[in-house]
Amino acid sequence: MGTATLVVNAVAGMLLAVLLARAIRFILALWTARRFIMRMRKLEKPMPPFNPILGHLLAGKTASEELPPGAHSMHILNRMTAKYGSTGAYYLDMFPVMTPILTVSDPHMANQVMNHPFSSAEKPPALIDWFLPITGGPNLFTQNGDAWRHDHNLFMPFFSNSNLDAAFPFVVEQMAIYRDKLRALSKSGELFSLEPLTLALMNDIIGRLVFNAQLGAQATAHPLSDTMIRQLNLKFVANGVVSNLGRLNPVKLFQFWNNGCILDTHIRAQINNRVAAYRSAKIDDEQASFKSILDIALETYYSQAGRRATDEVDADYLKMLCAQLRMFFFAGYDSTAATMVYCCYTIWKHPEVLAKLRAEHDAVFGRNVAAAMDMIADDPALLNSLPYTNAVIKETLRLFPAAAGIRQGCRDLVLKDEAGNEYPTESCGIQISHLSIQRNPKLWVRPLEFVPERFLVEPGHELYPLKGAWGPFGHGLRLCTGQALVTKEVKAFLVLLSREFNVKECYDEVDGDRKIDLTNVDNEKVYQVEAGAAHPRDKFPCRVSLSGYVSP
Numbered sequence: 343m344g345t346a347t348l349v350v351n352a353v354a355g356m357l358l359a360v361l362l363a364r365a366i367r368f369i370l371a372l373w374t375a376r377r378f379i380m381r382m383r384k385l386e387k388p389m390p391p392f393n394p395i396l397g398h399l400l401a402g403k404t405a406s407e408e409l410p411p412g413a414h415s416m417h418i419l420n421r422m423t424a425k426y427g428s429t430g431a432y433y434l435d436m437f438p439v440m441t442p443i444l445t446v447s448d449p450h451m452a453n454q455v456m457n458h459p460f461s462s463a464e465k466p467p468a469l470i471d472w473f474l475p476i477t478g479g480p481n482l483f484t485q486n487g488d489a490w491r492h493d494h495n496l497f498m499p500f501f502s503n504s505n506l507d508a509a510f511p512f513v514v515e516q517m518a519i520y521r522d523k524l525r526a527l528s529k530s531g532e533l534f535s536l537e538p539l540t541l542a543l544m545n546d547i548i549g550r551l552v553f554n555a556q557l558g559a560q561a562t563a564h565p566l567s568d569t570m571i572r573q574l575n576l577k578f579v580a581n582g583v584v585s586n587l588g589r590l591n592p593v594k595l596f597q598f599w600n601n602g603c604i605l606d607t608h609i610r611a612q613i614n615n616r617v618a619a620y621r622s623a624k625i626d627d628e629q630a631s632f633k634s635i636l637d638i639a640l641e642t643y644y645s646q647a648g649r650r651a652t653d654e655v656d657a658d659y660l661k662m663l664c665a666q667l668r669m670f671f672f673a674g675y676d677s678t679a680a681t682m683v684y685c686c687y688t689i690w691k692h693p694e695v696l697a698k699l700r701a702e703h704d705a706v707f708g709r710n711v712a713a714a715m716d717m718i719a720d721d722p723a724l725l726n727s728l729p730y731t732n733a734v735i736k737e738t739l740r741l742f743p744a745a746a747g748i749r750q751g752c753r754d755l756v757l758k759d760e761a762g763n764e765y766p767t768e769s770c771g772i773q774i775s776h777l778s779i780q781r782n783p784k785l786w787v788r789p790l791e792f793v794p795e796r797f798l799v800e801p802g803h804e805l806y807p808l809k810g811a812w813g814p815f816g817h818g819l820r821l822c823t824g825q826a827l828v829t830k831e832v833k834a835f836l837v838l839l840s841r842e843f844n845v846k847e848c849y850d851e852v853d854g855d856r857k858i859d860l861t862n863v864d865n866e867k868v869y870q871v872e873a874g875a876a877h878p879r880d881k882f883p884c885r886v887s888l889s890g891y892v893s894p
């Protein structure tokens with residue numbers, strides 16, 4: 343037998359072994375999923391109609407078809423909650439799209455999860471697959487136990503109040519570029535999409551916060567931002583569920599891998615830049631008041647005993663950093679940009695809210711909008727004196743939560759609803775359905791109305807929110823680490839823009855004769871779609887004009 347034949351046989355044998363291992367893994371996972379769900383069926387637990395071969399995939403498909411195009415999976419879960427989750431929880435087996443979950447839409451049961459010593463902090467293995475195209479490896483969202491604790495402690499100093507405040511001169515500088523773009527658009531009066539502009543703004547801000555880099559994405563597309571967006575587009579196929587099976591397509595798998603390599607190349611370039619800067623800063627004994635996430639990680643690395651500034655970063659640390667920085671880059675811009683756009687929608691849709699918001703900004707910053715920019719840069723703590731603005735952001739996130747939380751169940755966590763029905767969680771993930779909880783008429787007065795005052799009234803008032811019912815940043819130990827940062831950023835965004843401009847959404851103009859049935863998304867034309875976090879559909883078409891409320 344010739345060498346070539348031997349090589350071909352060896353490669354074919356290896357491929358066969360890999361395929362066989364994958365097939366066995368698939369069958370085992372399928373068997374585990376079905377066995378658990380069959381047991382729950384026997385116990386007559388709430389769930390959609392079950393198909394022995396397809397599990398609940400058909401029910402998921404039906405729910406997604408009852409929604410308008412591209413509706414986010416949170417809407418799909420919400421739709422299924424309306425059909426099957428009247429007791430506050432139902433089981434779902436969408437294998438192979440995901441492993442079985444218990445979807446919880448009741449804050450009492452969500453609290454039981456968040457108070458459990460194991461499940462409150464444990465993320466399910468299925469999340470690793472979800473994040474893999476975005477991060478390429480373990481990250482704070484997916485890690486558990488000591489690995490999570492170690493990396494969490496490594497990055498947390500970035501989120502200290504003083505470090506975040508030190509970033510604000512740069513944050514408002516980027517918002518000034520965004521404001522200038524809106525000024526130009528207000529002159530032309532043209533129809534445009536607000537979302538790409540806002541994503542570019544947040545790309546530039548997060549580039550600085552994560553890498554201490556000036557990406558300049560508001561001026562010209564940056565390859566890091568472009569590749570992340572390409573990767574997200576690939577991941578979030580419109581109308582999910584069955585088309586999600588496209589994940590098994592080898593062409594798509596190659597594209598994921600290739601985008602991942604490009605992301606890693608750019609992230610490594612940022613790491614190399616900062617290693618060089620770190621070394622020269624060490625030599626010059628330079629002290630920067632603001633430290634990026636990457637700078638903090640490098641400082642910790644080089645401060646370890648026996649390590650010299652001239653040493654290379656070792657391969658394991660580099661791998662860990664790449665995945666965590668990819669995660670922070672994504673988490674830091676995507677959902678914040680979506681929330682900023684939704685705030686634009688909510689405040690300009692409600693003139694009475696806008697009037698109160700502007701009055702609060704006048705009281706704290708005076709009527710000179712240009713001065714507000716310098717005031718925030720000099721003293722970001724002023725942003726803490728804006729209770730109404732804070733309530734507007736909270737109310738926007740109540741109606742349009744950008745993300746959701748998930749936990750791993752376990753044998754000794756059996757949830758109980760108020761009627762005493764039990765929900766075992768062993769062998770399944772627990773998905774907290776924020777959208778269903780935050781729009782539930784049993785939990786909220788005037789649930790679909792935009793009422794920021796509900797976050798300002800005292801306990802005992804009918805509007806006062808029920809404990810645990812508001813949770814767009816999740817709950818407990820695994821709460822979003824970016825919450826304080828997001829709140830500051832969105833407050834600054836509103837202070838700098840809400841008085842100068844009027845923004846008018848133009849969905850009717852764009853939709854034209856296209857009839858969209860909005861019945862199952864609470865008749866909300868700006869319903870959320872899959873695009874990373876949950877984003878406003880069709881990138882928020884609008885026109886902007888100068889308000890005349892203040893002089894620019």
Ligand code: HEM
Pocket residue numbers: 482483484494670673674675677678681743744745746747748814815816817818819820821822823824825827828
């Ligand atoms: C509007 C913006 C944002 C929203 C709505 C949001 C929401 C969330 C949610 C729902 C979770 C899961 C919480 C849970 O499982 O209980 C989460 C986790 C996380 N978020 Fe955010 N997030 C936002 C912005 C950010 C930003 C700006 C950063 C960082 C720059 C960030 C970093 C993280 C991290 C690292 C985690 C994982 C925490 C852990 O498990 O240790 N997020 N976020």
